Amino acid sequence: MYELPVTIFTPTYNRAYLIERLYKDLINQTSKDFEWVIVDDGSSDNTEEVIEKFIKENILDIKYFKKENGGKHTAINYGVDKARGELFFIVDSDDGLLPDSVETVINLWNENKNIENISGISGLCIYENGDVIGTEMPDDKPICKFADLYFKYNVKGDKTLVLKTDILKKYKFPEPSGIKFLPESVVWFELSKYYTVRCINKPMIIREYLEDGLTYNMMSTNAVRGKATEFMILINQQTYPITRYPYMWIKNYINRVRYSKLAGFKYLSGIDGFFNKFMCILMYPLGYYKYVKTRDLVKHN
Incomplete structure (x- = not known):
């Protein structure tokens, strides 16, 4: 049994100047029934100092780990091993969260967790101005394979994805030597061969695409x-x-x-x-x- 409903997981690399925004969004969540696991992927800035300040404030349940730089996919594997939540909710260090995102995830999961072969929840991402990134999901496909959203139903753009921690422990990212970037498709879409997700047309993550981020590079x-x-x-x-x-x-x-x-x-x-x-x-x-x-x-x- 997991100790908490949700692990908010944040991989970070040299984002000390930015991560406080996410911290404030987590403080403002309508449900505090989560832990925040941060995996620092070898930052050379003052990320550790910033996170230690958050921990000392003792407002959130924060677990901070620092590892050698290996890329986001290796940080996800590390975070999955440390997670104490039933659900694993990846929120990047340059992301924001709407105030009811955690509450929405918990309520929706409790309503759908007993569906056979369901792996998690998928919602919308929005820009800071409130516009939906890409397209909404089909209302007539509330439960479907995550890959089907993109390759059968023509959904576009980033989507929020919250997955069962147990499943991610079984389907970890490969960590080939010398590769510090590995797209999430190798796990997210592989899971679609075996599992479905509960889709909801509700924004959860506020996403900003920065010039030092993966999308721009x-x-x-x-x-x-x-x-x-x-x-x-x-x-x-x-x-x-x-x-x-x-x-x-x-x-x-x-x-x-x-x-x-x-x-x-x-x-x-x-x-x-x-x-x-x-x-x-x-x-x-x-x-x-x-x-x-x-x-x-x-x-x-």
């Missing part, structure tokens, strides 16, 4: 190396079955070639099975074309 060296690894993993896991997501199934092979070329990787390296290697070779012309179109955009760091 998707063509950095770290990012293209991570994307190349992402598509290798998605192919090997068969995350997108051809019968359910034929477009995404083909796209994996094309993007494996594209991002491997951008990253300087051998595109067949690490690909499991003769058939998958054959598909990569078959899709090489399209992948190479996309590589040529984007190679000048890579930001070397």
Whole structure:
């Protein structure tokens, strides 16, 4: 049994100047039935000092851990191991939370937790001006596979995702050597092969896209190396079955070639099975074309 309904999890890296905003949003939650687990992914600023100040104020149940820099995916794995909440609610250090977000999650989960193969809750993200990021979710699909939202029902944009901690302990992120960015698709969409989520058209997270954030740096060296690894993993896991997501199934092979070329990787390296290697070779012309179109955009760091 878990000690709390919810773990709010925040991975952070050099965000001492920003994280107090989230702290204030957590203080203002209508439900305090949560812990705040912060994993500092090797910050070189005064993040630790800022968090220690929060802890001394003794307003929230805060657990702070500092680890060697390894990327957000490794911080998530670390946080899952430390979580004492039944649900794992990832809120980034540059995010905000609406005042009733935790209460909404707890109430909705209590109403739906006994549904077979349900893994968690998905809600909306909004900009600071209140506009919904992307599109809303279909009202007639309150319970569905998370991947179906994007690849069957044409939902766009970031969404809030709160998942059962027990499930995340079973489906951890791979931690390949030398990769400090690994997209969350390798776990979130893999779970869609086995589990559903309860969807709600209610904003929970307030999201801001900063220039030092991942979204603005998707063509950095770290990012293209991570994307190349992402598509290798998605192919090997068969995350997108051809019968359910034929477009995404083909796209994996094309993007494996594209991002491997951008990253300087051998595109067949690490690909499991003769058939998958054959598909990569078959899709090489399209992948190479996309590589040529984007190679000048890579930001070397």
